[in-house]
Amino acid sequence: MVDIPLDQVAGIPPAEVGEVELYHPRSWWTRYVFSQDAKVIAVQYSITAMSIGMVALVLSWLMRLQLGFPGTFSFIDSNQYLQFITMHGMIMVIYLLTALFLGGFGNYLIPLMVGARDMVFPYVNMLSYWVYLLAVLVLAATFFVPGGPTGAGWTLYPPQAILSGTPGQDWGIVFMLASLILFIIGFTMGGLNYVVTVLQARTRGMTLMRMPLTVWGIFTATVMALLAFPALFVASVMLLLDRLLGTSFFMPTLVEMGQLSKYGGGSPILFQHLFWFFGHPEVYIVALPAFGIISDLISTHARKNIFGYRMMVWAIVAIGALSFVVWAHHMYVSGMHPYFGFFFATTTLIIAIPTAIKVYNWVLTLWRGDIHLTVPMLFALGFIVTFVNGGLTGLFLGNVVVDVPLSDTMFVVAHFHMVMGIAPIMAVFGGIYHWYPKVTGRMLNDLLGKFHFWVTFIGAYAVFFPMHYLGLLGMPRRYHDIGETSFVPASAHDLNAFMSVAALIVGFAQLVFLFNLVWSLFKGKEAGGNPWGATSLEWQTPETPPGHGNWGKELPVVYRWAYDYSVPGAARDFVPQNEPPSGVVAQGAHP
Amino acid sequence: MAVALILLLVAIASVLFHVYSPWWWTPIASNWRYIDDTINLTFWITGAVFCAVIAFMAYCVFRFHHKEGRRAAYNPENKKLEWWLSIGTAIGVVAMLAPGLVVWHQFVTVPADATDVEVVGQQWMWSYRLPGKDGRLGTSDARLISSENPLGLNPNDPNGQDDVVVQNDDLHLPVGKPVKVLLRSIDVLHDFYVPEFRAKMDMIPGSVTYYWLTPTRTGTFDVLCAELCGAAHAQMRSRVIVEEEKEYHAWLEKQRTFAALSGQRDVAKAAYKTGSE
Numbered sequence: 001m002v003d004i005p006l007d008q009v010a011g012i013p014p015a016e017v018g019e020v021e022l023y024h025p026r027s028w029w030t031r032y033v034f035s036q037d038a039k040v041i042a043v044q045y046s047i048t049a050m051s052i053g054m055v056a057l058v059l060s061w062l063m064r065l066q067l068g069f070p071g072t073f074s075f076i077d078s079n080q081y082l083q084f085i086t087m088h089g090m091i092m093v094i095y096l097l098t099a100l101f102l103g104g105f106g107n108y109l110i111p112l113m114v115g116a117r118d119m120v121f122p123y124v125n126m127l128s129y130w131v132y133l134l135a136v137l138v139l140a141a142t143f144f145v146p147g148g149p150t151g152a153g154w155t156l157y158p159p160q161a162i163l164s165g166t167p168g169q170d171w172g173i174v175f176m177l178a179s180l181i182l183f184i185i186g187f188t189m190g191g192l193n194y195v196v197t198v199l200q201a202r203t204r205g206m207t208l209m210r211m212p213l214t215v216w217g218i219f220t221a222t223v224m225a226l227l228a229f230p231a232l233f234v235a236s237v238m239l240l241l242d243r244l245l246g247t248s249f250f251m252p253t254l255v256e257m258g259q260l261s262k263y264g265g266g267s268p269i270l271f272q273h274l275f276w277f278f279g280h281p282e283v284y285i286v287a288l289p290a291f292g293i294i295s296d297l298i299s300t301h302a303r304k305n306i307f308g309y310r311m312m313v314w315a316i317v318a319i320g321a322l323s324f325v326v327w328a329h330h331m332y333v334s335g336m337h338p339y340f341g342f343f344f345a346t347t348t349l350i351i352a353i354p355t356a357i358k359v360y361n362w363v364l365t366l367w368r369g370d371i372h373l374t375v376p377m378l379f380a381l382g383f384i385v386t387f388v389n390g391g392l393t394g395l396f397l398g399n400v401v402v403d404v405p406l407s408d409t410m411f412v413v414a415h416f417h418m419v420m421g422i423a424p425i426m427a428v429f430g431g432i433y434h435w436y437p438k439v440t441g442r443m444l445n446d447l448l449g450k451f452h453f454w455v456t457f458i459g460a461y462a463v464f465f466p467m468h469y470l471g472l473l474g475m476p477r478r479y480h481d482i483g484e485t486s487f488v489p490a491s492a493h494d495l496n497a498f499m500s501v502a503a504l505i506v507g508f509a510q511l512v513f514l515f516n517l518v519w520s521l522f523k524g525k526e527a528g529g530n531p532w533g534a535t536s537l538e539w540q541t542p543e544t545p546p547g548h549g550n551w552g553k554e555l556p557v558v559y560r561w562a563y564d565y566s567v568p569g570a571a572r573d574f575v576p577q578n579e580p581p582s583g584v585v586a587q588g589a590h591p
Numbered sequence: 592m593a594v595a596l597i598l599l600l601v602a603i604a605s606v607l608f609h610v611y612s613p614w615w616w617t618p619i620a621s622n623w624r625y626i627d628d629t630i631n632l633t634f635w636i637t638g639a640v641f642c643a644v645i646a647f648m649a650y651c652v653f654r655f656h657h658k659e660g661r662r663a664a665y666n667p668e669n670k671k672l673e674w675w676l677s678i679g680t681a682i683g684v685v686a687m688l689a690p691g692l693v694v695w696h697q698f699v700t701v702p703a704d705a706t707d708v709e710v711v712g713q714q715w716m717w718s719y720r721l722p723g724k725d726g727r728l729g730t731s732d733a734r735l736i737s738s739e740n741p742l743g744l745n746p747n748d749p750n751g752q753d754d755v756v757v758q759n760d761d762l763h764l765p766v767g768k769p770v771k772v773l774l775r776s777i778d779v780l781h782d783f784y785v786p787e788f789r790a791k792m793d794m795i796p797g798s799v800t801y802y803w804l805t806p807t808r809t810g811t812f813d814v815l816c817a818e819l820c821g822a823a824h825a826q827m828r829s830r831v832i833v834e835e836e837k838e839y840h841a842w843l844e845k846q847r848t849f850a851a852l853s854g855q856r857d858v859a860k861a862a863y864k865t866g867s868e
Contacts, residue, residue, distance in 0.1 A: 165821030252797025474786030
């Protein structure tokens with residue numbers, strides 16, 4: 001390591017510890033399969049997550065076919081519908097979004113963005129992926145076990161999750177719980193890596209308050225996940241014991257199919273508390289990385305510093321902390337003590353304030369910017385629309401008494417799809433279009449990208465915005481067929497059919513995206529090292545795609561924050577983080 | 592340009608959809624009009640914020656999209672603006688939360704003159720129990736459930752003997768009288784859900800949950816299950832018939848009590864025994 005003379009870079013001391021030699025792969029297998037390189041692991045995570053995500057996408061088509069045209073498809077019955085919703089929800093929330101944001105984006109971006117050569121524990125990082133893959137395989141196996149996958153809903157509420165009135169009670173639920181347990185083990189290995197890397201492996205000059213917001217988002221989400229997943233872990237183990245060994249953690253005295261069961265003395269509400277103590281932070285585990293990615297996309301493509309960086313960081317941390325004291329807003333009508341409602345409604349609505357600050361700062365970043373309407377920017381705009389929409393309907397459901405008529409209706413389904421389905425997926429797509437050139441060295445096709453964006457954005461909005469009104473009407477969720485009622489007019493069925501058609505079109509657009517991913521790998525335009533003119537470190541690597549060890553001989557040194565765009569007096573409209581200051585750009589040094 | 596226009600159209604279309612949507616809540620049939628009012632208030636506040644944010648964003652895209660020679664401004668922070676926006680948001684939040692909590696307080700405070708009505712959920716049907724002349728419901732226990740005693744009522748509890756049991760049939764309620772709905776399940780989670788009443792609450796095996804309401808108009812209303820309870824969740828239906836006091840009592844007269852039901856079963860059993868001998 002070469003020391004830089006102090007008179008040139010006041011405030012950046014020499015490294016305190018020397019570099020540790022990396023693990024160097026010696027064969028094809030250790031380079032591309034059992035790889036310890038975070039970049040390869042990131043691609044492995046992403047491909048696995050997107051593959052299982054395709055299963056969830058197909059399930060959503062089947063669900064929409066059933067809802068839009070009930071009774072038309074004889075191969076979908078009530079049991080299968082419940083199995084579809086359960087697997088769709090579980091895959092999307094945990095195996096796709098959590099894995100993709102933390103395992104995919106986290107692995108790729110953290111070392112590159114903080115100027116490290118790799119994650120600090122590369123071997124554990126590799127294990128993390130293989131355990132995750134095993135979890136996905138066990139999950140996929142539930143489609144083939146006798147009785148099929150569990151149909152208990154993605155919340156897996158006992159008692160019904162393990163009783164005989166629910167599809168997949170034999171093997172489906174057992175495999176599901178085993179898969180969750182594996183996932184959490186795998187995630188913990190990866191998560192410890194991300195946290196320690198951010199805290200210990202940042203390059204010289206990369207202070208915490210100079211990190212790109214993407215790293216802040218992923219870092220905070222990982223800390224939350226490490227605290228929240230254990231609740232799901234114990235809940236899964238206890239439910240598994242109830243199912244296999246006949247313990248009664250969650251099982252009171254009850255009747256199963258007309259017979260008094262062997263269970264007694266447990267509490268179904270306890271499971272709900274454990275589940276949502278994980279489940280609510282989970283929403284932000286998915287949202288915070290999206291927040292970070294969107295901040296960086298907007299800043300880069302509007303050629304303008306992110307507005308209110310410090311407030312953005314504090315908002316991320318505040319949301320992370322508050323999200324641990326709001327979980328019971330999922331349980332307002334669960335039968336818990338009604339006085340909890342006062343507390344949880346208050347904490348829930350307080351979270352709206354830091355969240356709103358983030359939205360304001362995104363749109364204020366656009367103000368007086370130089371907005372390039374690239375595909376990543378379009379997805380960022382789409383994210384803001386869907387996230388604001390979904391966030392605002394959260395104010396209905398968080399306000400305890402308003403939740404009473406709306407809970408368990410399609411309003412809830414519309415809300416969470418908008419806020420933690422469509423919005424984070426917009427961030428995923430935006431992020432992929434943005435960083436694909438760094439990962440592969442080639443640009444994704446622009447025209448296909450724009451087509452993908454408009455169909456996905458308008459189509460998904462057309463599916464989920466009207467859905468709120470079916471909920472207002474009183475349509476319950478998790479019904480394969482509303483059947484005869486006195487309050488659902490025939491026009492509601494037409495609306496359902498319209499939403500189904502829109503959903504199928506959106507699904508088709510995703511195939512275009514997959515085609516683009518593969519096609520551009522071979523035929524895409526050469527990207528060069530920094531096609532967007534971005535400031536953060538991952539765009540300053542000596543090679544693209546970055547080589548083993550990321551930085552060549554010397555680690556970069558950071559002199560400024562990640563948002564020096566359009567600095568007055570600077571020659572270009574961006575100043576990379578590792579560009580040493582000179583008299584001209586002194587103004588841009590921040591904070 | 593087109594992008595800004597489309598963003599604006601999304602906001603306008605959302606508002607128009609809201610205004611002209613034929614899909615809106617069912618006409619209310621209980622005293623929980625305050626809940627509807629709070630929802631309306633929330634719609635106004637959140638709708639205004641949604642339109643403002645999208646319109647501002649569309650304007651930015653329209654006004655500041657890239658042109659040759661444009662350069663973005665450099666302004667990292669504006670403490671004052673950020674504080675004002677936070678304070679404005681906090682005021683909006685309080686404007687929704689405060690009325691919400693006031694109405695929640697009413698929702699969880701059962702009036703003293705409310706009559707108990709028990710709803711029992713099981714896979715996949717609804718049963719009801721009304722107090723007899725003594726106005727009190729007898730105790731129950733899941734362990735007492737048998738084919739003779741499907742709701743698990745305590746045969747030794749004198750309060751329970753005159754309880755009216757309505758199994759797998761419609762529930763009748765008198766209009767204008769507050770009711771405390773006691774919710775019980777004998778197998779898995781269910782949720783007694785009548786869209787017109789606005790109120791709903793899960794029923795949990797092993798506990799008794801509750802909510803209260805006053806039916807405000809007569810009519811027949813669908814009962815649905817709102818908490819996933821297994822394969823036939825969507826078919827778990829019943830009806831509530833809200834009627835004038837006189838008709839209600841006429842219906843009540845015709846119902847059978849727990850004592851009569853269990854007694855009659857004994858008689859039937861005895862007859863069977865005699866017949867087989």
